[in-house]
Amino acid sequence: MTTRETCAQIPARLLAWYDEHARALPWRSAPGEPPADPYRVWLSEIMLQQTTVAAVKPYFDAFTTRWPTVEALAAAPQEDVMAAWAGLGYYSRARNLVKAAGVVAERGGFPDTEEGLRALPGVGAYTAAAIAAIAFGRRAVVVDANVERVVARLFAIDTPLPGARAAIREGADLITPDERSGDFAQAMMDLGSRICTPRAPNCDACPLAGDCAAREHDPERLPVKAAKKTKPVRQGRAYWIEREGAVWLVRRAPQGMLGGMRALPDDGWSAAGDGSGDPPVDGAWEEAGVVRHTFTHFVIELTVLRLESAQESGLAQGEWWPVERIDEAGLPTLFAKAARLAIAARERLL
């Protein structure tokens, strides 16, 4: 049972477990070693927001090979970074990445405090705490979704989220040590992702089993989540216009959803409403199928329409892109799915 008195033993137990079981990840240093390069820590933390470790790894490798330093990333054209980010989602992260790299390169290095890091574009409270602890060894209370779950269980906090966040933070603060606070944060993340998992916590293998208030009382019910709101469903259309083995692609407006990304033309759908249904040019459009895709605040049902042999006249600004190199266009996931549907429909007709 966790009490304020037993909290004192938790860091040592968890760090001993971490010394043996830490995940080897390309942005980490080994347990007990000097902190990892702040650039790699920052880049990984931005990529990991809303995205899994498995999905992030190939992107992290590609970014650090192409842009091995923050200065190199700061000097990269924004379109190249957006294209390299394609498929990771939440594209405002990539725009902020370029802005923050510029700020860091300009000031000659990363700020080394939570407050300083927090001032960088795209760096919120959690990310600032994580970088301060992991890259600079500062004591910081790092609470991501994994840590939230472990702490809610350790202290048996059964107030529904998000109301429980203050108590969870207080619990996390109580158990965060002054020394090795970066390793401690990473150990909590590893415990949450490997042992104290959402549906099937493996309490028998947990180094904190003796400290855990929820262990004997169905820990998988914690943290209690507020009922999810149903997301609105928007209807839209995307247009695949093809001529002589090339497809017409446009660049989305810099601000707003998927801003600055290459995309298929569409009918103006958004989080706020359906599209107009008006195609960019008149013609004998054929339906290729429907893509259903979930964004943070809504679901889009995107009908994909195809048109062969369109002339350029009447098309707004864009470019003809070779269909056989469509994978290199850096399309965001929604439009990459739409492209696959259009290509499958085209192949059925050949």
Ligand code: SF4
């Ligand atoms: S004992 Fe079980 S519920 Fe408690 S922290 Fe460990 S894995 Fe999670």
